[in-house]
Amino acid sequence: MTRTFASDNNSGAHPMALIAITEANEGHVHAYGEDPWTARGIRALRSHVGDAADVFFVFNGTGANVTALSSLLRSGDCVIAPSTAHVATDECGAPERFTGCKVVGVPAADGKLRVADVEPLLSEHGNMHHVQPRVISISQVAETGTVYTPDEVRTLAELAHAHGMYLHMDGARLANAAVALDLPIRAFTTDAGVDVLSFGGTKNGLLFGEAVCFLTPGLADHFLYERKSGGQLASKMRFIGAQFAAVWGSSVWHECAAHANAMAARLARGAVAAGVELAWEPAANEVFALLSPEAIARLQAVSDFYDWEPRGDRTIARWVCSWDTTEEDVDRFVAAIPAAMEGCS
Amino acid sequence: MTRTFASDNNSGAHPMALIAITEANEGHVHAYGEDPWTARGIRALRSHVGDAADVFFVFNGTGANVTALSSLLRSGDCVIAPSTAHVATDECGAPERFTGCKVVGVPAADGKLRVADVEPLLSEHGNMHHVQPRVISISQVAETGTVYTPDEVRTLAELAHAHGMYLHMDGARLANAAVALDLPIRAFTTDAGVDVLSFGGTKNGLLFGEAVCFLTPGLADHFLYERKSGGQLASKMRFIGAQFAAVWGSSVWHECAAHANAMAARLARGAVAAGVELAWEPAANEVFALLSPEAIARLQAVSDFYDWEPRGDRTIARWVCSWDTTEEDVDRFVAAIPAAMEGCS
Amino acid sequence: MTRTFASDNNSGAHPMALIAITEANEGHVHAYGEDPWTARGIRALRSHVGDAADVFFVFNGTGANVTALSSLLRSGDCVIAPSTAHVATDECGAPERFTGCKVVGVPAADGKLRVADVEPLLSEHGNMHHVQPRVISISQVAETGTVYTPDEVRTLAELAHAHGMYLHMDGARLANAAVALDLPIRAFTTDAGVDVLSFGGTKNGLLFGEAVCFLTPGLADHFLYERKSGGQLASKMRFIGAQFAAVWGSSVWHECAAHANAMAARLARGAVAAGVELAWEPAANEVFALLSPEAIARLQAVSDFYDWEPRGDRTIARWVCSWDTTEEDVDRFVAAIPAAMEGCS
C-alpha cells in the first residue's frame, strides 16, 4: 500500500530481514535464546557497542525501555526524562506499571534534556517524601527529530554518575542518529557513558525485535528474570537474532538509516523551497513543519502524517521518512505543498 | 539443525507463515493494528471462536496470559490454577508482577483442575484477610499433555460463574486440543463458557504471535490500554495478523496440529512396544514416559528432551512432537529405546 | 517541646482523642473493625458526609489516597492533579507504586485545579498510546492553603462525570476547609459531586488515623480487599474509630480547625502589619509569605518553619498553624518579624 510520512513504524521489513528469517527457519534450535542465530545477533550488536556489553533481545521498544528501567530502579525512585520522551508520554504508563516508579517529565524545548533541566531535581536526593532521581532517560534520536552530540550525552552521563544515577538511552532510532552524527554507534553510547541502551530494530527495517544492551558492567546480572517476568522473552528468539545479525552485522542498517535521513533532508529542502517554515532544523529522518490547519488537512489527503502539537494559530506537522521512502514519494509530496498552502497563512 | 523432542518452541515456522509475512511486507500500513492484515487475522480467529469475540494480538504466551488475567483482577484477588500450569510455575512470576495478585497453584494429579480442587478455596470469598478467588485458569492442552473435554470445561465455567468468577484458558496448544478432541475450537472454548482465551500461535507453526480473545462480551473495553501498558502492543502488527490469517484462516493450523499429535501417538506406540511404561496416556502432542535416569541420559544423546519430574527411582521424561516432526525422527528415536533401556530398571 | 509553624503534623493529639483512646481501651473487642468503637467512628463521619457513604478507616493520608485511587483505576489509566498536590509530589511515588498508573501533575498557580487545566488532557481519551484520564484529584484545603468553593468542586465533578471519570478529594485538611467556607463538610464533598474522599484526621488533632469515604454508591464493593492488600488495615481499629467518634462526633473537630484558622489569620494580619508581603491570601490554617532568605533564616531561629519555593530573589515561606497554636505563639513570632526583616529587601 501507499507509503506515507506518518511513521517509520508503518514501513515494512527490509528484504535482508526477511531473508534472514527464512534462513534461520531450518530445523530445531533451543528456544529462548540458546541458539546460534541469537548468538550471531548478539555478536553483531557487540560490534557496535563493545564486546563487554550484555545484550538481550526483546520484542518491542516499550518492552526494552521498561525492562531496562526496571532493572535500575528501586521503590521510591524516579526517572527523569524530557516531557516529550516516549517513556514519559507515549507508552500508556508502561514505565510506571512495570517499575512502580514515577517518570518525571521535564519540558525541553527541542526535545533534548540538558544538565540545567536535571540539576534542580537533584535537590530531592535524600528527601524521603519525594521520589529519588535514579535514572536519566534520553532518546537518541529524540522524539522531536533532534540528535544529541557525544559531548551532550557525556555531560548528562557525568551528571548522572556524579549523583549515583544511571543514564538510559532509548535508541528506537539509534541508527538514524549514527548517520546524522556520522559516527559509530559506540561514540555516543558506550564511549559517552550511557549505562543502558534500548537498541532499536523495528523502525529501521526489522519485522520486530529490539535489544537491551547493558554497557556498564555489572548491571545485567538479574536481567534474565527481569525479561521473563516482564513478558519479553521470545520463545523462537532465533528470528530476532537472525534479523539483527543480518542487518546490523552488515552495512544494511547504515544504508537504511542513511537513506531515511537523506529523504528527510530532501523533504525539508523541498518544503522550505516551497515556502514552508520548519519548526526546527531536522537532524535525522523526521521533519517538523509549521503549517496552518487547512494546509495540513490538504497535505494529509496527499500523504498521511500526524500533527505533532499546536503552535499558536498554526500546527507543527511531523513528517517521518523510512528506509523505504523513495525520492518520488518525497517529490510528489513536495509538489503538492504550494496548492495546499494556497490561501493559508 | 536436528529436530528433537525437547519442545514445540524449538521448531521453526511453517512455510505458510513465512509466505504470509512476505506477502504482508508491501508498502506502508498503519502501525499498531489498524491495518488490513490484522483485520484478516482477527477474522480468522473469529471464525474459530465466534464473531462476538474481541480479539487482540500480542507477542507471546506470557504476554497473552498476563494481560488477560490483569484485565479480570482487582487488588486482593487471586487466580486458581493447577500447580503445573504455566501461569503458576513457568513464567518467572510474571502474573504476580503484572497483576499484583497471587496465583494459587492447586496440585492436580494429571495437570487438570477439577471442581473438587477449586471448591474448597471458594470459602475464602468474603474473608478480607485472604485473597479472593476471581479467575480459574486452565491450560488446554494441559502442561501434562492431557486435554479437557468440553463438559469438563463447562463444569469449571459454571462453577466460576456461579461464584462471580471468570474462566481463563491458556491455549498455548489450543490447536492440538482441537485435533485431540476432534472438535471445532469453539466447542471447548466459547461454547463451553470460557470467558477469556489465550489463543496460541507460536507453538503451532508461527514465528511469533499469540492472541487474547474475550469470549464473554463486555470484558474487553479497557484492553487496548492493558495491552499497551503491558508492553505487548506490536508496532508492525501486520506481521502477526498475516500469520494468523494464513494459518488459522486455512486448514494449515489443523494439519500442523494433527501431524504433531499423530507423531506423538506414533512415538507412544513405539515406546510402549519397546517396553516403555508411559506415565499417563498421551492425548495430544506430548508423551510422558517413565524411565530410569540412565536410560534418559542415553536417549537424550540420541535426541534432546527434558525431564519432567522425578517419580520414585525413575524420572518422567517429556517428549514433545511438533508440526515438523517426521516419521523418521520418531522411528529413529524409538529404535534407540531398547539399547537405552538395556540394563536399566 | 516548643510549638512551631512548621507543620500541623508536628502538633500532638487533642486531649479528647487521648480520652477516647483511653475509654476504648477496655477489654477485648473484635479486631479489624468489627467493634463498636469503629461503628461509632463511622457514624460520626456519616453525619458529615451522608448516611449513604461507605466509610473505611486507614492509618495515614498516603494510605487513604493510594487505596482510594487504586480502587478507581485500571491499567493504563491516569490521575490528573495539580502539580503541587500531595499525591503528585509529596508521597515518594506511592500512588504510582500502589496503582501502577501515572499521576499527571498540572501546574496550577494557586494550587487549585480548574476545568481549563483539565480539559486539554481529555483529548487523550481513546488514544491507546497515552494514559487515560480516569480520576481528577484535588486537595481541600489545597497544599497552597487555598480552598475550593462548592461551585468550583462541582464544576470539576461535572467535568469528570461527563467524561466517565471520578473526582477524588484529598481532605487531609478537610476540617480547616469547612471552617474557612463556613459550611458543613457535605456541602463541598457529597453535595458537590465528590466520588471518593480521603477524610483527614491526623492534622486536626488525632494521634493517627484517616478515613476513605466513598460518597458515590457502588464504588466500595471491593475496598475491604484493597485496604488489606494495601497494608492499611489496622488490627486494633477501635483506637482509630474511637478518636473519630470523639472528635468528629462532637464539636471538637470544628473548634480545632476554627482555632487553627484563626491563628493563621492573626499571624497573617500581624505579618502584614509588620510589612510582610503575603504570596497570596491565606484561606485556612496556612500563611505563605514572601521574604528574603536572610529574613527567613532569622525567623526560623525564632520558630521553625519550611521554605515553600523560591520566587525571584525572595523565597515563599510557609507558616502552618495547628489546633494547639496559641495567641502567644503567634504574637511572639510576629514581634520578631521587624528585626528579622531589618536590612533585608
Added chain:
Amino acid sequence: MTRTFASDNNSGAHPMALIAITEANEGHVHAYGEDPWTARGIRALRSHVGDAADVFFVFNGTGANVTALSSLLRSGDCVIAPSTAHVATDECGAPERFTGCKVVGVPAADGKLRVADVEPLLSEHGNMHHVQPRVISISQVAETGTVYTPDEVRTLAELAHAHGMYLHMDGARLANAAVALDLPIRAFTTDAGVDVLSFGGTKNGLLFGEAVCFLTPGLADHFLYERKSGGQLASKMRFIGAQFAAVWGSSVWHECAAHANAMAARLARGAVAAGVELAWEPAANEVFALLSPEAIARLQAVSDFYDWEPRGDRTIARWVCSWDTTEEDVDRFVAAIPAAMEGCS
C-alpha cells in the same frame, strides 16, 4: 468488653503504652520520625537486637512484612515461606502486590520451615523460567504457636546465605518467643543470622506500631523511600516510638508475653485434664486443640475463638491468650469444657 481467646489483636493496650502516649503528647516535635520519642524507641529496640541494627517504625504487621520483603527482592524473585505463614496466606496478597513477586508457600506440618523443605526449591536458581528464591521468611512464634530454637533459625540462615538469599523473620509474636525460649531476643534473631526482622508490637500490648529491623548491615540504605512509597510512614511517629520506648525499654514487654504464655500453659493443662486432645504442644501463647464441631460451638458460646482447620471428623480450635488474659478467664473457660464435650467424640 469480655475478654476472649479469639486473638491477641482483640486485646487492648497495656497501661504503660497509654501512659507513654500521654507523656509524648506535649508540644510540637518534628514529624516523620525526627523526634526524641522515636529516637528512644529505636534505642529500646536496639537494646534487644544490637546497636548495629537499622530500625524503622511502621504502622502494622503487614506493613512491616511487605516493606521488609520488598527491600530484598527484585523482579522475578520469590519468597519461600511455610504455607501457614501470615505472608503466604493472611495478608490478602499484600506481599505480591507490594513486591510483584511470588510467595511460595511450602507445607510444613507444625508451621515451621526446615532446611529439607527449602532445599528442593533451590534447584530453580538460574532457571530463568522460574521464580528465583531470594528470601526465606519464617514467623517466630509460628502461626501454629510453635517456636524455632536458635539453632533452627541459624540453620535456615546458613542455608539462605550459602545461596545468596536472605532470612526474614516475621516477629509479630517475637516477645512470646523470647519468653518461650527463655532467651534474649537477639539470641534467635541477630545472633542466629536473621537479616531482616519484623518486630511486633501490637499483639503484645501496644495500640498500634511495629518495626522493621535490618540486622545485617547495608540492607537499609533505601528503606526510607521504601517505607514512604509503601504508605507506612507515620506523620506523628512519636506515638509509636514512645510506646516502644516504654514497653521494650523496660520489663513490660517481657511481663506481658510471660503472662500470656503462662495463661496459655494454664489453659492447655486445664484442657488436657478435662480430656481435650491437643493438636500439638503449645510453646507460647496459643493452644491448638482437637475438638468435635459440636464441642467447639458450645465452647464458642462461652468465649469466642476461631477454628484453625478441619482434621478428619474433628476441627482444630485455636485459643490465644493475651497480655491481659486473667486466670479467671482461663479457669472459667476450662470449667466449661466438660459440658461442651459431653456426648461428643
